[in-house]
Amino acid sequence: xxxxxxxxxxxxxxxxxxxxxxxxxxxxxxxxxxxxxxxxxxxxxxxxxxxxxxxxxxxxxxxxxxxxxxxxxxxxxxxxxxxxxxxxxxxxxxxxxxxxxxxxxxxxxxxxxxxxxxxxxxxxxxxxxxxxxxxxxxxxxxxxxxxxxxxxxxxxxxxxxxxxxxxxxxxxxxxxxxxxxxxxxxxxxxxxxxxxxxxxxxxxxxxxxxxxxxxxxxxxxxxxxxxxxxxxxxxxxxxxxxxxxxxxxxxx
Numbered sequence: 001x002x003x004x005x006x007x008x009x010x011x012x013x014x015x016x017x018x019x020x021x022x023x024x025x026x027x028x029x030x031x032x033x034x035x036x037x038x039x040x041x042x043x044x045x046x047x048x049x050x051x052x053x054x055x056x057x058x059x060x061x062x063x064x065x066x067x068x069x070x071x072x073x074x075x076x077x078x079x080x081x082x083x084x085x086x087x088x089x090x091x092x093x094x095x096x097x098x099x100x101x102x103x104x105x106x107x108x109x110x111x112x113x114x115x116x117x118x119x120x121x122x123x124x125x126x127x128x129x130x131x132x133x134x135x136x137x138x139x140x141x142x143x144x145x146x147x148x149x150x151x152x153x154x155x156x157x158x159x160x161x162x163x164x165x166x167x168x169x170x171x172x173x174x175x176x177x178x179x180x181x182x183x184x185x186x187x188x189x190x191x192x193x194x195x196x197x198x199x200x201x202x203x204x205x206x207x208x209x210x211x212x213x214x215x216x217x218x219x220x221x222x223x224x225x226x227x228x229x230x231x232x233x234x235x236x237x238x239x240x241x242x243x244x245x246x247x248x249x250x251x252x
Contacts, residue, residue, distance in 0.1 A: 005041065005070075005100075014101060015108045025049030029057050037065045039088070039107060041100075044071040044078050052078070055085045066111075068103060079138050080155075083131045090134065095239050102242065129170045132156050136167060137178070141240065144182045145206040149175060178240065184220040185238045187213075191229050198225040221248070 006018045019037065022028050026049040028040060044051040055067050066088040071078070079090050089103045139155055140147055149160035158166060167175040183205040190201040202213030202225075217225050223233070237243050 009097060009100065011104075014105050016104060023047070025051060025054035025057075028054055032058065032063060032065055033061075038111065039066045039068060039104070041068050041070055044069055044073050044082065052081060052085065055082070055087060059086060066107065068107070070100065076139060076142060080135060083135060090138065096237055096242075098237065099239055099242060129166075133167065133170050136163070136175070137171075137241065140175075140179055140182055144179065144186060145204065147179065147206075180216060180220060181240045181243065183207075184217060185235070185240055185243060187217060187225070188221070188228065188235055189238055191225055194229075198229070201225065 002021050002023075006021055011018055016039070019035065020031050022031055024046045025042070028042060029049065031037070032040070040054075042051045042054065046054075049057075051067070051069055051071070058065055058067070067082075067086075068088050069082050069090045070093060071090070072093040082090050088107055091099055091103055135156060136152060139152065143151070149163050152158075152163055153160055156163065164175055167173075167178070171178065187201050187205045190196050190204055191198070196204070199210040199213070202208075202210050205213075207213035207216065214224050217223075217228070221228060221233070223231065233248055235243075235248055
């Protein structure tokens with residue numbers, strides 16, 4: 001996977017150069033101590049030294065190298081700890097390579113625009129806001145079936161009304177819209193598995209009423225769950241952060 005990530009992604013096209021590849025966190029730390037490294041892409045669970053331990057070590061030594069975690073682990077405690085330690089981002093391996101490209105493109109823009117002196121305070125505010133939004137999104141993607149704004153209050157330490165306003169301001173859409181997007185994309189994935197009946201899929205994504213599920217699904221995709229299954233529509237990505245209904249195509 002390391003070789004694939006290093007060779008297949010268009011790093012130079014998005015402004016990066018792969019300067020090294022190592023097997024674990026300890027080797028990464030030794031390499032960074034001896035070489036200038038802007039960004040590290042690494043896993044959370046690694047032998048010898050984990051990704052979180054690597055991030056703690058870098059911060060303890062005042063090394064400003066940014067870490068983007070790329071992990072199959074959807075453990076919310078890992079994600080929250082990574083972001084609290086100052087990780088630049090956390091991308092699940094289930095996401096497409098397009099998401100990695102998007103994250104690194106955005107990261108390069110932030111690095112280019114960063115002013116070491118005048119913009120420090122603003123950068124910290126933006127970074128904090130982005131991390132809170134990221135926490136909310138990741139938690140929503142894991143708990144879409146029964147999540148609510150009230151459930152998020154203990155996670156991000158904001159009241160429900162403020163979470164709603166904060167999410168809209170910093171993500172561009174309402175939390176309720178994002179939740180529907182997550183649920184509908186998950187429903188589409190489940191409908192691709194023929195062993196699930198449509199009403200069962202509705203229950204699995206948080207709809208106890210089959211009619212409400214059908215209505216929400218049709219409002220989102222333009223077809224009912226049964227029509228979606230029969231027409232076998234092609235959805236390019238199930239990632240709620242990059243999905244666009246305009247990209248849906250009929251089968252070839």
